Amino acid sequence: MVNTTIKTTKSQETFAAAQHLMPGGVSSPVRAFKSVGGQPIVFDRVNGAYIWDVDGNQYIDYVGSWGPAICGHAHPEVITALHTALEKGTSFGAPCVLENVLAEMVIDAVKSIEMVRFVNSGTEACMAVLRLMRAFTNREKIIKFEGCYHGHADMFLVKAGSGVATLGLPDSPGVPKAVTRSTLTAPFNDLEAVKALFEENRDEIAGVILEPVVGNAGFITPDAGFLEGLRELTHEHGALLVFDEVMTGFRIAYGGAQEKFGITPDLTTLGKVIGGGLPVGAYGGRRDIMSMVAPAGPVYQAGTLSGNPLAMTAGIKTLELLQKPGTYEYLARITQKLADGLVQIAQETGHPACGGNISAMFGLFFTDGPVHNYEDAKKSDTAKFGRFHRGMLERGIYLAPSQFEAGFTSLAHTDEDIEQTLAAVRDVMSSL
Helix, strand or coil, X not given: CCCCCCCCHHHHHHHHHHHHHCHHHCCCHHHHCXXXXXXXXXXXXXXXXXXXXXCCCEEEECCHHHCCCCCCECCHHHHHHHHHHHCCCCCCCCCCHHHHHHHHHHHHHCCCCCEEEEECCHHHHHHHHHHXXXXXXXXXXXXXXXXXXXXXXXXXXXXXXXXXXXXXXXXXXXXXXXXXXXXXXXXXXXXHHHHHHHHHCCCCEEEEEECCCECCCCCECCCCCHHHHHHHHHXXXXXXXXXXXCCCECCCECCCHHHHHCCCCCXXXXXXXXXXXXXXXXXXXXXXXXXXXXXXXXXXXCCCCCCCHHHHHHHHHHHHHHCCCCHHHHHHHHHHHHHHHHHHHHHHCCCCCEEEEECCEEEEECCCCCCCCHHHHCCCCHHHHHHHHHHHHHCCEECCCCCCCCEECCCCCCHHHHHHHHHHHHHHHCCC
């Protein structure tokens, strides 16, 4: 553990024990703080915009369980709904009315979705949608973008950004070359590179999958015309367009990035927000495509806990809360205030920096920028980010422990929280 001004005795003891029990001491790699230095703090409880660690330190949280906590942690209405649902049982493994309710809400909200299938994670949703797009087109190759993360399935671990970039690992040992041979990659925001791939692989590409707003190489927005160009190219070549909205769905707009940018993909993957903090994922799209999924069609996919009543309950209540008037206006205002302040303070204190935000999602890069893709993001000063992260942690601000992760705000964050955060930013950046 590096020198720190906060008490971390119990966190250190707990993490030391965890390293003998779990690989790296964690259940997901970025949590290990490898790229920012020191050991992670160990959480004890969360509420609203705040977290408390096992040593009793309180922090303002901008990770939000990596996105789901858009209404704030442990929202009382979500907790009350879960208590009621819990009395009926934790799992059915059979159809329940709650699935219908959440499915209708998703279909009403997301323009591309006419039918939906619930799964247990974003990774599972992306795995399933890949199989479906290949089956529907009877083609094998797919195009993904460098730095876009679609879960840890073998076929997606090609220039996958996020945790892989954070840890400085190859995309992953144990992934057969034969599995990734049909995964083609292009730089994000480079439409000409995508055109070239279609020309070189005529009638072989099943589709294009992307994060419409990148959150796993840091926060990167699509250039004007990029999403429209992909829509035109996929139409032209008989391929499918898939938006991975696990992160952006219900976060940058109620209808996701496709509502924000006015582009309708053929298929969409969802997760995070639609589970209200419980494990959930979903994929959906045009009825003719989704009708191929078993048991309606031949494309097999199943899951013991899919449609879990607790996850459905938390998702339903979260989406109800997000439908209240003024929700996204509030999220946009406080996030803009935070994002603008981060860049302004960095520049005023002599640090090359750029960043941005859409609704409740933001990012900061320690580079002059602009950042259009993963290669641009990699020019960031990651060592400086590590020092910045540690300094903010010591001042009670919890940021994602990686330069290559987006940040998240919630309805629970107040103007006072943003002001306290920016005061800490100025303090830390003045001493970097």
